[in-house]
Amino acid sequence: MKLVWKLLRQHISIPQFAGFFFANLVGVVIILLGVQFYNDYQSLDSEDSFMKADYLIVNKKIGAMSTITGKSSSFTKADIEELQDESFVEKIGAFTPSSFNVRARFDVDGFANFSTEMFFESVPDEFVDVASDEWEYKEGSTEIPIILPKNYLDLYNFGYAQGKGLPKLSTGILGAMKLKVSINGNGNSGEYDGKIVGFSSRLNTILVPESFMQWANGEYASSDAAQEPTRLILEVNNPTDEKITSYLQGHNYETDEDKLDASKTNFVLRIIVSIVMVIGLVISILSFYILMLSVFLLVQKNSSKLENLLLIGYSPSKVSFPYQALTVGLNVLVLLLAIVILLVVRSIYIGLFEQMFPDFQSASILPSLCVGFILLIVVSVFNIIAVRNKVMSIWKRKD
């Protein structure tokens, strides 16, 4: 095989192969970076993993008139039933507010002490995507699972801690700490430990399990305090449905707009990443074309040698092998180098992400590696078949 290689490497053009190498490298790096960046960005955006995806929170608009007239901003049974009958609604749930006094104390060991009046709300458990053993209250237990708004943490991290020179806290650290909760009402009082199971950037409320809320409202609320819900949570089949907007406007309801904004940002990002990846793909395809041209040229220049090898008993696969190995080897080299570049570039932007978002957890690089390997295999298979066909065309040249 060494002699065959010595023979067949004649006429190999280094500039042509170097041209392919760098062009393909640029293409593959762009593709892999696109995939990786998109995944990392997604993991930045997925803080609400414990809330189901396509839901909307709806409330009645509060205008100056309703404050003055005291017109109720809560949903009546009829309102809910009407909404339930709409085709875009999959599931509907009411927010149940607490009808008792809540006071929470929060000790950040040694350096800060918060104490505040607050309130609880609950939604049906099916809207909350937390492992059911975590999102559960057993009567008699002193531990209450709680989901806090992400805003609270941001207020602390970027406002309070920044100003007072206190350390920033991640959701992970906070989750390990306990919130001391005192509840009183209806002549009863109790002390509880709040366990933070998550932060939501979409829900502007302090959420507890419905089982706790029902029990606590029975225990601490005055019996006549049963309230109508002021907010509803809807699971819809398609949040961009026009019918939703017109229905909400027609009934003077409001919904959270930032969900729409977030999906817009995501949409634009996805388009940009797709464009960048298509550019990378085009560069890769063009470089693949260069490679094929130079291999064909090489085969053409060495065709008499290839023919003679076939005539002294070398099989077409043996004769094809050196060129196949050459192209596949180049492809592997490109992929390895592209992965190294990917890791370097990624470590730079990950550093930036981590500075901006203390909670940032990078996504796995497995998807981009998979994309790289799939590209490698597809391109290599094409190379192998093309070289083989070229050699077979020499074999078949029976004048």
Added chain:
Amino acid sequence: MEKIQLINTLPNVFQTRTDISSDIWNQKVEFEKDKLYLVEANSGTGKSSLCSFIYGYRSDYQGQILFDGEETRNYSVAQWTEIRKKHFALLWQELRMFPELTAMENVQIKNKLTGYQKKKQILEWFEMLGIADKVDAKMGRMSFGQQQRVALIRALCQPFDFIFVDEPISHLDDTNSEIMGRILTTEAKRQGAGIIATSIGKHIELNYDKVFKL
């Protein structure tokens, strides 16, 4: 492989000709293993075509070519490769050597494929043919006569049932032709193989069992 049969074989280019009187074209011909044949030909009578047809290099002929009674026209690539490696040796008239490689490398590129001859034997042949000093010389720098001798050595570096030598001595003197004939017959006898030699005038002196006029 025991025998090669040609049944009404005719190159396509001769199809329109009516004046063909040949011992091979359009006849029933049989080559047997262990025998020596000479095919004498004038230029343009299809001598090289004959080699190419039997070697599976070309198929622009009509009629049939059979190996042990088996039609070869539809042989697969793998079958032809096998035949060229183990059953047929061919010394091309145009030699088909690699000018970029040395004489020894040209021989070894074949011998490495078949693993058939010992290096000692190869060197001995170089010696016998008077080109021992050219072992490491670039093929491209050697005269055609010298290349012809290297080509013979390469052809012998494989097991074969038949060996074709297409004008093997066109550029050799009588002494070297005689040595070449000896090496060829010794090796063929050792393998129990048949020899088919062609010539357009001067032919290699062997004890031919049959002479065909092409």
